Amino acid sequence: MEAADPDFYRIGYARMMRAYGVEFLEGPDGMGVYASRDVDPLRRARVIMEIPLELMLTITKNHPWMFFPDIIPLGHPIFDIIESTNPETDWDLRLACLLLYAFDVENNFWQLYGDFLPSGDECTSLLLAPKEDLMELEDEDLSSEMLKRQQRAVDFWQKHWHKAIPLKLKRLAPDHERFLWAVSIVQSRSFNLNMRMGAFIQDANVLAPYADMLNHSPDANCFLHWRFKDRMLEVMIKAGHAIKKGDEMTIDYMSAVNSTLMQRYGFSSPTNPWEHINFSGPAKIHLDSFLSVFNIAGLHDELYHNVALTSGESTFVDGGVVAAARTLPTWSDGDLPAIPSVERKSAQALQEECRKMAESFSTTIQQDEEILDSDEPMRKTREIAIKYRLHRKLLLQKIIDSLEIYQDRILF
Structure with a gap:
């Protein structure tokens, strides 16, 4: 395992992201979060990471679509595409559109953070798998389901990224491979979060930098918590958990069979x-x-x-x-x-x-x-x-x- 590039920390620390007692290490299977010191079990949960809302990408789960932070200007055609999605099933397509737009916004944090996301060749998502790789699964139901999901994303891209679209939209996803990559990033790295914003409580689909580097474990030692007073996402060690230096910090993505984990996360x-x-x-x-x-x-x-x-x-x-x-x-x-x-x-x-x-x-x-x-x-x-x-x-x-x-x- 190798330590993450210092710039990975620098771009977040300059924007009020904080990490306490953990380090990001990179290995052959990608990046993970590891304890940099021993932590004694406590009766209360302990904060190890803070990510401000300004660095995150969020869309409410229910219509009307609201974004926190609201980076889409009035009248931009990407909003019309998001508006055209199915409110019940297309959460990943909406968040993928927002992610692609964030990469195009000048001075947006995701332009820098995107350099540390896995490329198309490094992604394990089956959305990017050719048919011959899906055959290696030797699971007919899973391979046919992934082919349907691939076609769904490609059809969406073909419908909205046609030849007549303006350049400011076309450059977000010049080919369907780029859009498939964005959907795979969203599916494998996002989560649902109940956020209190002022007097409102919003259920949102969230992409949170740094927290998305936490890997999965059914016996996770960490969890996510929304601190509403200063609009901060906290990663916290569960109460009563003893952590040794070098232990991996994990969260529980979901309780599901392997085929479901493969469909969503690619592992x-x-x-x-x-x-x-x-x-x-x-x-x-x-x-x-x-x-x-x-x-x-x-x-x-x-x-x-x-x-x-x-x-x-x-x-x-x-x-x-x-x-x-x-x-x-x-x-x-x-x-x-x-x-x-x-x-x-x-x-x-x-x-x-x-x-x-x-x-x-x-x-x-x-x-x-x-x-x-x-x-x-x-x-x-x-x-x-x-x-x-x-x-x-x-x-x-x-x-x-x-x-x-x-x-x-x-x-x-």
Whole structure:
């Protein structure tokens, strides 16, 4: 990991952005935010970043469209394009138009910050993926959905960036690749924020510089907070979280399966606790028995690993095992106990179904890892597509291993 360019800090600090106890580091997979010192757990949340409203790009989620800060002058044709969008579905197209316009406004902060955003070749968004890269996903539903989304953005650009448009509009997105890039930046780096502005509370779609460098984790240690008195976005460490120097600072983008994360953000995870596998067989295992074997507690939508009950330094239980607990077919009938011999038979049937699903892929885990580890130049979109199918297979293997442990530990 390398430290970010000093100019990355300089352009923000000159405009009242502040960061406390964190640093921005750049690696092969992009930029992230890391702790530059230890932080003891506190009973109250602690601020690590402040971003003033003046640096952000925001559009209200509901009509009439309002912008904070309002950088679009009266009568500019970009507003007519924003006005023509579907209020229910086209939030990303509106924010992409605003982003492209901000790049064109003289002395606007985003002209400088844009130099630190990933280029088209560096973006992992599947909106920029050619059809052959989408085929690497080996997920028909996801690839067809992304082709539809690509076509939607291209159709929007063709409708509004025709030959007769004025130059001040044409230069914002001279080709559809530029517009696709802007939409991919918006989808992967924006978030929804409830902002109080004076007497009004506005729900807005927001692009916030610096805060957009925070990566995702289902077990995030930070969250976003709007400080209305001076119109400042705060990034705060959650109360009770101990931070060690070098730890990555993360926020939780959403609780969703990998295919949804790929559609919106262009990444997946082998330890995503919300990932789902469709089982078609009749076999089921006893829910409470499976949870107790791995010390998993909580309701179905709030499952977590109870580390306090775990003896030794076991690292087997992760998000993949929690996902297995959610996605495996289970049964529960009050106080009726599980019969070990029946449970083992059901677990073996589920293992066999997982093996068949893994064998349906054109490559194995080892082959995918060899492709990713090779020195051969590879497009980012192809790399992320291969990782997606690899993560699917790793989860299937994790479920197989979990069921093996379950069979060993279930009481006679």
